Amino acid sequence: MVLALAHLFGFYNPKQLADFLGVPYQAFYAQLKDWSLYHLRAMLIRFMVKQAAEQLGDVLAKSHSTRSRAGLSFSIDNSVIDRLSKFLRCTWSWYSGRCKQVVQGQDLLGIVVTINQVALPVHLLFCSKQGRASTDKPSQWIAMLAQLKDEFERYEIDITQIPLTLDSWFVSEPLRPQLYALGFDHLIIAGKGHYTFTINNRKQPASVWKKELTLEPPKWGIDVPSCRICAYNPTFGSLILLFFQKSTTRSYYLMNFSQQSMRGAEMWHIWKQHHQIECFWKVLKSVFHVRAMRLHGDGLYTALLIKVLAYLLVIRLKAQKFFSKCSITQIMRNLRRDHDLRDVLAEHFHGAPVATQ
Secondary structure, eight states: HHHHHHHHHOSHHHHHHHHTTTTTHHHHHHHHHOOOOOHHHHHHHHHHHHHHHHHHHHHHHOOHHHHHHTOOOOEEEEEEEOOOSSTTTTTTEETTHHHHEEEEEEEEEEEEEEHHHHHHEEEEEEEEESSSSSOOOHHHHHHHHHHHHHHHHHHTOOOSOOOEEOOOGOOOOTTTHHHHTTTTOOEEEEOOOOEEEEETTTEEEEEOOOHSOOOOBTTTOOOOEEEEEEEEEETEEEEEEEEEEESSSSEEEEEEEEESHHHHHHHHHHHHHGGGHHEEEIIIIIIIIIOOOOOOHHHHHHHHHHHHHHHHHHHHHHTTTGGSSSSSSHHHHHHHHHHHHHHHEEEESTTTTHHHH
16 A cells, blocks of 8 residues: 555655665565465455445446436456566567557456546456467456456446447457346447448448448537448347447447447447546556566566556545546646655554654
8 A cells, every 4th residue: 555655656666665765675575575366366356346336336326317427337448568578477469559569568458447437447357378379358358247246246236237348359249148148238349340231231341331321410419420320240140330430530330239229329328438448548557657567476466456556546536626626647746746755654654664764
């Protein structure tokens, strides 16, 4: 917790904090190596689920319209933390969407719940490359969802009533029955350009349909030009597509994998929350400098736990009236300007870290 709090004052790894306090940094690293991988992962998921359950319980107890206004959704995505190292775990060659190429690094698979435009991570898992076969990420996050379902049941919360949003990378036909078996029904997935659809007895790739379909101007519930249409795909069968224009030159489309039909406004309202997981990845990398923590072995999840604690601390502060209109960066700047880290540690941690000077 001390290391997590230090992030708010600009110290992103144990060495920086030890140098600031004037204590031997070896003592910090010795303490971090004592935790087992099992306890680290169990602590990480239970801590994240508890933070989310506190807010989910209040929102789910209200009407459907209130839930809709809160923008409840589970967003699933992965992000590559580029690293050049042979001693850090889970370092492999992964495709990076930001770099548009394969890079050396760690691939972090995450599930984030969005509530009132706030992203709360509920499950994070590093993908490890084992053997010659490709890493089966869809199977991994199906297992993550099953574990999440059990964890939230401790708080008497049924997460299957919350819609899921997924990137096009995870699309596959076996995916739907597995999600239905878990109880998830509201599924909105981004589609790929090479998928072929039959619309009005014409069969063409989605990349061609994007150029030919006439998009209607923004209307109630959809703030971008869009077109909702029924289509048929040999793999996925009959489904509803929502084509929309994100900018003057880029068009995309969504696929409704739910067991029931949805209006275009419903699909768009659910998908609008998906960008929150991208914001979470950006904060983790740019604000909390996840690359700055280089712990070997099981320290991979120790570092992740510390970063997540720091993120949730800031979210807690942002919920306070004084910081409600501040960004995460502004909150951290205000804390550094108005408070001294030594005084904070002496007040809230009984001076233990400073007493070793």
